Amino acid sequence: MNTIVIAPEFCGPRDSGNGGYVCGLIANYVDFDSAVILRKPPPLSKPLSVITVKDKVSLMDGDQLIGEAIPEILDLDTPPAPDFNQAREASDRFIGYENHVFPTCFVCGPDRHEGDGLRIFAGRVNGNQLVAAPWIPADTLAGDDGLVRKEFHWAALDCPGYFSITDVIKKSVLGKMSAKVLQKVKPGERCVITGWPIKHDGRKHFSGTAIFREDGSLAAIAHAIWIDI
Numbered sequence: 276m277n278t279i280v281i282a283p284e285f286c287g288p289r290d291s292g293n294g295g296y297v298c299g300l301i302a303n304y305v306d307f308d309s310a311v312i313l314r315k316p317p318p319l320s321k322p323l324s325v326i327t328v329k330d331k332v333s334l335m336d337g338d339q340l341i342g343e344a345i346p347e348i349l350d351l352d353t354p355p356a357p358d359f360n361q362a363r364e365a366s367d368r369f370i371g372y373e374n375h376v377f378p379t380c381f382v383c384g385p386d387r388h389e390g391d392g393l394r395i396f397a398g399r400v401n402g403n404q405l406v407a408a409p410w411i412p413a414d415t416l417a418g419d420d421g422l423v424r425k426e427f428h429w430a431a432l433d434c435p436g437y438f439s440i441t442d443v444i445k446k447s448v449l450g451k452m453s454a455k456v457l458q459k460v461k462p463g464e465r466c467v468i469t470g471w472p473i474k475h476d477g478r479k480h481f482s483g484t485a486i487f488r489e490d491g492s493l494a495a496i497a498h499a500i501w502i503d504i
Contacts (some may be wrong), residue, residue, distance in 0.1 A: 285328065287381065369396035380434065409468075431494075454495060469484065470485075
């Protein structure tokens with residue numbers, strides 16, 4: 276059994292962990308393609324147990340299940356990405372600049388400063404439903420191999436999915452995320468992140484996201500389910 280602590284800097288809402296980041300932390304403990312289901316808001320600054328039983332990894336707060344990773348093969352069609360400059364222009368249309376439910380979110384919070392959060396502000400690309408944002412990962416995101424750590428790829432794939440499913444700020448949370456890192460990006464690399472809606476089913480919304488490297492190659496993909504609360 277392992278233990279992790281989610282630092283306050285990695286929040287989504289002020290009092291709980293960013294969904295994509297926490298899903299990535301859990302996925303670090305599996306060696307198979309996986310989906311992570313979040314059952315409760317991940318608490319901050321508290322030791323959480325990681326329990327592995329066969330092909331399932333559970334994140335526990337005492338006897339409460341916070342999230343679990345299960346095997347799932349990700350099959351996702353990825354729309355072509357805009358270039359870095361087009362993504363920067365799309366980011367100017369980020370609807371969270373003026374109104375944001377979670378303005379201190381580690382990934383998309385406009386109240387976070389350079390080096391303090393990922394500051395991925397995905398806005399509509401002209402003429403379609405795709406959202407896009409530029410992303411230049413900071414050196415602090417690197418692991419021992421010098422590349423951006425897996426959990427930060429999952430985090431970066433999180434919030435652009437939300438901004439693809441709506442043009443009106445509303446309170447929705449990540450319920451399930453399946454992601455695959457095909458090749459890790461490097462700190463300082465000029466990446467493009469995209470998001471697109473897939474379908475809606477009542478309070479549930481389905482989205483896809485992708486990270487593209489500076490050379491245009493696909494680095495990571497994700498499928499997410501968002502739930503209105």
